[in-house]
Amino acid sequence: MEAKPIKTLKDIPRVEQFAPGHRLCAGCGIPQVVRFTLKAVPDPKVVVNATGCLEVATTIFPYTSWKVPWVHNAFENAAATASGVEAAIKMLEKKYGKKRYKVIVFGGDGGTFDIGFQALSGMLERGHDIMYICYDNEAYMNTGIQRSGATPKGAHTTTSPAGKVIPGKQEKKKDLIRIAIAHGIKYAATMNPAYPVDMYNKIVKAANTPGPTVLHYFTPCPTGWYFDPSRSIEVARLAVQTRIWPLYEYDNGKIRITVPVKKPKPVEDYFKLQGRFRHLLRPENRWLLEEIKRDIEENWKELERLAEVYK
Amino acid sequence: MKGKRVGLNGDTAVAFAAKQANVDVVSAYPITPQTIIVETLAKYINNGELDAAFIPVESEHSALSAAVGASLAGARVFTATASQGLALMYEILWIAAGMRTTIVMALGNRAFSPNINIHCSHDDAYAARDTGWIQFFAENVQEAYDLTLQAFKVSEDHRVLFPSIINLDGFILTHSLEGLYVLDDKTVEEFLPPKKPYNPIDPEAPKTYGPLDLYDWYMEHKKLQDYHFNNNVPPVIKEVFEEYAEISGRRYTPVKTMGVEDADIGIMILGSSAGSVRHVVRQLREKGKKVGVISLTQYRPFPKKELVEAVKNLQVLAVMDRSISFGSPGAQLYMDVASTLYNAKHRPLLFNVIYGLGGRDLTPVHIEGVVEKAEEVLKKGEVEEEQIWVGLKE
Known part of the structure; x- marks a missing residue:
């Protein structure tokens, strides 16, 4: 069965396969991508989950939020575990006529960018029919806000503290989507909860694309970014409007910016809402703020260039 | 077959x-x-x-x-x-x-x-x-x-x-x-x-x-x-x-024994070397030595009851390990055997033999050496050296 795109939020199916009562924080963006995915991807389906916020908060024995089969193996191996499930059901269909189902992976940024990177690369290279969704809260939030390969430059985390000499993380974030595309997959996209229709339809496209697909989801984290949970969507929207989190997709050879940002808002608007960036607004860290602004501009220009080349 | x-x-x-x-x-x-x-x-x-x-x-x-x-x-x-x-x-x-x-x-x-x-x-x-x-x-x-x-x-x-x-x-x-x-x-x-x-x-x-x-x-x-x-x-x-x-036509058992019913000395070993040990022991038995062999087909779950039964007539048991466990009371099989037998009604004197690490050959001479060592223990009635290594360069 094909997944169906939507025009407005009203078109989103009412069915819920992710039960309330889970322990994810107020203002956390993860439930939105999970609910949308379970709504957008037709049954039958199975979810494989890496260790992380989503896993620990939704399956505290004897409770579970999952109304679809859900498998957790370990931190770094969600992509490998899913590969096994996918290979098995294809073979069981061929040999014994069992019914196949769609395999979806949810992994955090730690489980995707860092410890699970190799398994993800293997899964993409082998061409398994799996949707891989990275919910990126830009640090190891479940273990106490440690820096990951997805933490943006300048951010304060418990292992990249904003100190007097070194003001937060000094390295740039890895570019997950371009790494994924380099494996020769057919569909990859970024998503953000402040743009729900864009997000829903990207999940639909991934679901309808055979072979591996990668979706990279921006999930605001009030606990780890130090902001008021009621402002989650505002923070998420600002990430897009400042060009920090471009919304774009790679669709079978074509790159398209799905939410153009003609007049970007000042990055300070985004930074000042979050405790993790507040130190960047101090005069002594101005050099770093300027560097980050340059990075953002360069990244956007490069994306525009790619969108032009791969029209 | x-x-x-x-x-x-x-x-x-x-x-x-x-x-x-x-x-x-x-x-x-x-x-x-x-x-x-x-x-x-x-x-x-x-x-x-x-x-x-x-x-x-x-x-x-x-x-x-x-x-x-x-x-x-x-x-x-x-x-x-x-x-x-x-x-x-x-x-x-x-x-x-x-x-x-x-x-x-x-x-x-x-x-x-x-x-x-x-x-x-x-x-x-x-x-x-x-x-x-x-x-x-x-x-x-x-x-x-x-x-x-x-x-x-x-x-x-x-x-x-x-x-x-x-x-x-x-x-x-x-x-x-x-x-x-x-x-x-x-x-x-x-x-x-x-x-x-x-x-x-x-x-x-x-x-x-x-x-x-x-x-x-x-x-x-x-x-x-x-x-x-x-x-x-x-x-x-x-x-x-x-x-x-x-x-x-091939019958497996968790524990494989040879000659333990009438033996004073037993050698316990895992894997391919069990065949070599049995070969040497057969020759020694022909010469009248009362030696038996125990090996395991089932290692986990550890066959405790069968092992207690297998050693019930032995006076000395040499447990051979193709590994070491640094800082432990003995190598791994030895520790399993010692803890299995501690509460048994009858337990032989035990010592641990380290052999064959990294593919070093276990030769008939080494095996005979283990039997000689066991004979010493049997004679003295006590274990002076709990762990010996065989096949080491002098």
Whole structure:
């Protein structure tokens, strides 16, 4: 069965396969991508989950939020575990006529960018029919806000503290989507909860694309970014409007910016809402703020260039 | 002996058994000395002789992780590894057992680094001893073949639902060509029909596999796992050994003994060296020496009762380990034996012999030396040196 795109939020199916009562924080963006995915991807389906916020908060024995089969193996191996499930059901269909189902992976940024990177690369290279969704809260939030390969430059985390000499993380974030595309997959996209229709339809496209697909989801984290949970969507929207989190997709050879940002808002608007960036607004860290602004501009220009080349 | 006589090395015999078992998924990474197993299976699949998915994973960690996913999905799954590969899998060994998968894994036993060695030690088998996997030790290529087939039957039994390891000594068995009897495909199919999965992944009946389990339930779950492992596995192994004896004419027992009924001295050993020890002991017995041999086919769950029974007439038992456990009271098999016998009505004097590390040969002279040492202990009535090494350069 094909997944169906939507025009407005009203078109989103009412069915819920992710039960309330889970322990994810107020203002956390993860439930939105999970609910949308379970709504957008037709049954039958199975979810494989890496260790992380989503896993620990939704399956505290004897409770579970999952109304679809859900498998957790370990931190770094969600992509490998899913590969096994996918290979098995294809073979069981061929040999014994069992019914196949769609395999979806949810992994955090730690489980995707860092410890699970190799398994993800293997899964993409082998061409398994799996949707891989990275919910990126830009640090190891479940273990106490440690820096990951997805933490943006300048951010304060418990292992990249904003100190007097070194003001937060000094390295740039890895570019997950371009790494994924380099494996020769057919569909990859970024998503953000402040743009729900864009997000829903990207999940639909991934679901309808055979072979591996990668979706990279921006999930605001009030606990780890130090902001008021009621402002989650505002923070998420600002990430897009400042060009920090471009919304774009790679669709079978074509790159398209799905939410153009003609007049970007000042990055300070985004930074000042979050405790993790507040130190960047101090005069002594101005050099770093300027560097980050340059990075953002360069990244956007490069994306525009790619969108032009791969029209 | 039933079946056809063929010549295979240990790796190809195991791969042939996995093919006859009609596995659905093979997930493996090439690591010497098991590489030939993987290559052979890939060849079977690509030539259409075996209908299975081959997942050429990018690491040993992923090999076992994918095997876990495939097993939960309901497939009959096989993988193989050795030493460093097993070490990299270590985290997932516990998960594979605790999630009650039925994976069968061949382990081409080989020494842990450093220094990188590639030859036989039992470090890897011992490293897996606490993880909840059933473990068998093959003494020769015939046993490697037979045990692989039997392992699927044991693991997939709904009273069991634990994964199995078949240990076969790296190079000594994996790469040695031996004559063995193989069953015909039809006999194997009757013995081992397609897997009937227990609670597999099923969108019609969604379940949560591998949840967060905190202090309020974790302990009960571990107790249940331990109870099932200790109480359910051994009787099923015996049943399967019995059934296999009927179709093959080859009867397996958890503990293998020779001459222990009338012996004063026993030598206990695992793997391929058991054959060498038996050969030397046979010669010594002809000369009138009262020596016996004990080896284990079933290493986990550890066959405590059978061992207590096997040693009941012995005065001295030399326990030989192809591994070391740094800083422990002895090497791994020695510790198992000592703790098994501590509360037994009769326990012989024990000492530990370290041999064969990294593929060092165990020669008849070494074995005779062990018997001489045991005779000294017997004469003195006490153990002065609890651990000796044989085959070391002077």
